[in-house]
Structure formats: C-alpha cells, structure tokens
Amino acid sequence: MRPAPTLLVLAAAAAFGGFAATAIRDAMQSPAQAAEPAAPALPVPTVAALPTTVDGQALPSLAPMLRRVTPSVVSVQAAQRRQVSPFGNDPFFRRMFPELSQERIARSLGSGVIVDAGNGYVLTNHHVIENADEVSVTLADGRTLEAEFIGSDPDTDVALMRIETRDLVAIPLAADARLEVGDFVVAVGNPFGVGQTVTSGIVSAVGRSNVPGVGFQNFIQTDASINPGNSGGALVNLRGELVGINTASFNPRGSMAGNIGLGFAIPVELARGVMQQLASTGTVRRGTLGIDTQAVDARLAAALGLDEPRGVVVTRVHGDSAAAAAGLRTGDVIVSAGGQRMDDPVSLRNFQGLQPLDTPVVLEVLRDGAPVKVTARLRAQPRDGASYDERLAGATLADLPEAVRRQNPNARGVLVEKIEPGSRAFRNGLREGDYIFAANSGEFRDLAGFRDTLSDGTRQLVLRISRGGRVGNLMME
Numbered sequence: 001m002r003p004a005p006t007l008l009v010l011a012a013a014a015a016f017g018g019f020a021a022t023a024i025r026d027a028m029q030s031p032a033q034a035a036e037p038a039a040p041a042l043p044v045p046t047v048a049a050l051p052t053t054v055d056g057q058a059l060p061s062l063a064p065m066l067r068r069v070t071p072s073v074v075s076v077q078a079a080q081r082r083q084v085s086p087f088g089n090d091p092f093f094r095r096m097f098p099e100l101s102q103e104r105i106a107r108s109l110g111s112g113v114i115v116d117a118g119n120g121y122v123l124t125n126h127h128v129i130e131n132a133d134e135v136s137v138t139l140a141d142g143r144t145l146e147a148e149f150i151g152s153d154p155d156t157d158v159a160l161m162r163i164e165t166r167d168l169v170a171i172p173l174a175a176d177a178r179l180e181v182g183d184f185v186v187a188v189g190n191p192f193g194v195g196q197t198v199t200s201g202i203v204s205a206v207g208r209s210n211v212p213g214v215g216f217q218n219f220i221q222t223d224a225s226i227n228p229g230n231s232g233g234a235l236v237n238l239r240g241e242l243v244g245i246n247t248a249s250f251n252p253r254g255s256m257a258g259n260i261g262l263g264f265a266i267p268v269e270l271a272r273g274v275m276q277q278l279a280s281t282g283t284v285r286r287g288t289l290g291i292d293t294q295a296v297d298a299r300l301a302a303a304l305g306l307d308e309p310r311g312v313v314v315t316r317v318h319g320d321s322a323a324a325a326a327g328l329r330t331g332d333v334i335v336s337a338g339g340q341r342m343d344d345p346v347s348l349r350n351f352q353g354l355q356p357l358d359t360p361v362v363l364e365v366l367r368d369g370a371p372v373k374v375t376a377r378l379r380a381q382p383r384d385g386a387s388y389d390e391r392l393a394g395a396t397l398a399d400l401p402e403a404v405r406r407q408n409p410n411a412r413g414v415l416v417e418k419i420e421p422g423s424r425a426f427r428n429g430l431r432e433g434d435y436i437f438a439a440n441s442g443e444f445r446d447l448a449g450f451r452d453t454l455s456d457g458t459r460q461l462v463l464r465i466s467r468g469g470r471v472g473n474l475m476m477e
Helices: 005-014 018-027 063-072 091-096 268-281 298-304 322-326 345-353 402-407 447-456
Strands: 073-083 103-116 121-124 134-138 144-146 148-153 158-162 184-189 197-208 219-222 234-236 242-249 263-267 291-295 312-317 333-337 360-367 370-377 395-399 414-419 435-439 461-467 470-476
Touching (some): 103 242, 121 268, 312 322
Antiparallel strands (some): 103 121, 134 144, 148 158, 219 263, 242 263, 333 360
C-alpha cells in the first residue's frame, strides 16, 4: 500500500529540518487558516565544503611552494651485484652449475635533491648508495637516468652524484638556515618506495648529537614524518628553501617499523661544505687540534679545583699541531669551543669534525683555575704514508671513522684507506683496511699522534695492526 501524498511530502520535509516541515504543514492548512501570512520559502539544500576565502583572504596552502620544490626531489635506486657462488667466474663451474653462477642483485631505495641544475649535481646520503655498483635516479616527471658517483663522506653521511639531462630544476639552498624550535618545515622524499610524498611538521630540536650509529652529528630534529626511503630527500622551510637533507628516523622497534615523530636531517650548511669539497676533490679533509684528551670526572675536577665535573682535559699536545701553535698546554681544561659547551672528548671530536679547515676557533679554557681564551686554526693531517715514514710509501692513511669511535670510545689508531700494489708499504705487508693502533715507537689515537710518535725517526719500525679481527706485528723495512 502506497503512503498518502501528504505523508510523503512531510517525510521529505523532515529530512531538511523542523523549520522546513513547519512551512509545508502551514501551506496545507484549511482556506481560513491559509489567510494568515505566508511562511518563508523552503530553503535550497547545499553541499558542505570548506571556504576558499575568509574575510576576503585566501586560505593558506603549501601547494604553491611545493609546486616549485617537488621537481627538485628525485628517487634514488641503488643496485649491488653479487654472485651466488665464488666460483661463478670459472667456465667449467658455470657450464656445470648455471643456476649457481648467476648474479644476485640487492636493490635499495632512497631519495636525493638536485642542488645544481647546470652541473647536474644531486645530493643524497652516503648510506643510500654505499657499495652500490649501479645508481639511477627517477625525476619527478618520470624520467629515469643513470647517475655518476662523484664522492661521499661516510662520517657526515653525505654523498654527491651527477646526472646529465636537460630541464633540471635545482632547489635553492637557504642562505640563512638558522632554525629555531617551532619553525615549520616540510619533508619531501620517496618513503617505502611508494612515490614522491610530502609531510609537514615543526623543528623539534637543533644541534642533536646523540643519535646512535652515525658519525659527526649536528642534526635538525623534526616531527615531519621521515621513513625508510626518505633518506637523502629534502627538508625545506616555508619559502621552499633547502634547510636540511633527511637522514634518519628513530624507532625502538627499528626504522622499518615506521615514523614515531623522531626524524633527523643534516643541516644545509654542513651539507653545502661537504658538497663543495666532494665536487672539487672527490674527498673530504678535516682538521684537528692535535691533542689527546680525557673526560673530567669528579675526582679529576676536585684535583683541578673545578666547581663541577665537566669539560675536556688536555693530556698531550702533539708537536707541529694547531693546538701547539695556539698555545694550548697539557692540563688545560677545554670547557667551550666556538661558543658550544664541551662536556666530554666525544663532543670535542664531533665539534672538530664539523668545522671547515683553517677557520679560527675560539676555545674557552680553564688554566690553573683561571679562564683563558685561545684561538686555534684546525689543521688537516697528511694522508700520504711517506710523509710519516718512507717505509710507509704507497699507503694512504686516515683517521678512524667517527662511527667506529662512537661505538667504542676507547678505539685508537689509524686506518690504511688505500695501498698501492707493489709499493714499499705493500711489500712490507700492509693491506687496505688494516688498522694500525700501536708501534714500537709509542701508542697513538689518531694521525696527529701517529705523526708525533714517528717524529724521532726511529731506526726500527714495528707496527701493531688489526686485520679481519686478528692482531699481529709488521716489521717495516
């Protein structure tokens, strides 16, 4: 049975609210009743939507800025080729066991930022392309290009690549990238390989230097979502300027568990300095003060007459070092460097590793209980083994990676970064990857200490090395 027409009308009116239903009932009253003033007309239904303007002003949106930024952010694909079997190059083995002679390709994804359209320079993280045999980038417009490796710096996790094509769009680097907690920032990258993604948030902290597993640190912390695959992408301000390179996220359950609001980015000033060195030489050189130090504990603070156990006490000043030239002395307590508080040797090493070469650095020192200011210019140590001793000719030396020192604060010595086959150092038994941590001429923590130890021109030189977990001695002739 169909309902009466009146009921249908009233039911429809009820859907538009009590006022509309009252108006329809009034219109259906008796002729006498209809002589009363007419009720208002039935309102026209509308669709709910946010206004495009408020008081004549357009609502704020990140879209105009992002239209300029996103063409500069690329997806990075790295491939590492490895053979299933070590006998894969043997013709007989390949013929008998073709399935085991095939290559296994490990692939990883990350992000990158075009910072120089003319040269085709792309910044990314070292860990994104580490040990890769092939690297390609996919632009925001879908083009995929092979990338040329220029150089990388594991200690700051910055790498530089080059791509060749037309119509690249570079992101502007912030000229004044000073950030404060609460500043709005936007992260752009390729999280989990899903494609270019934009997230926003604020700066949660600046100057972070306690992130596990990373070398020299001065991170921007942000709550803008940074997930696996965002590494190497852009952190920009609301003007669309690059203020950082997204590097890491923290989650107690592991990075693949996703973002919990703890993301870290390399400040653009640091990335810019590393990029300039990589573009010009392919490597990064760092300066040091040339001192050995130890932390100030409560016992040492009492012995030195300090009010609290903080600072870094100088235990040795190496000859021909920046510290020696500046007048630092054994027993001095460094409490501040470049205006930054120094609490322990790790903070001082981190500070040195982030400074440009030959830049004046003001050190605030307590000497015999009295405050003293000392200005030093950090010096880079030679890397050619022959400059330390002719018996090391052909070896390229380097300080231990900062990530190694962070994992083991007591780590000491220098690394044989490269070695020339057939060279004197090679004939003496040194190999690439060896750690030299002591010699018969003395112990040392770094290149400055190694140089100082060998300065007396010892006639017999025996090196104590670590190779593949084994420790042994090498007689250098």
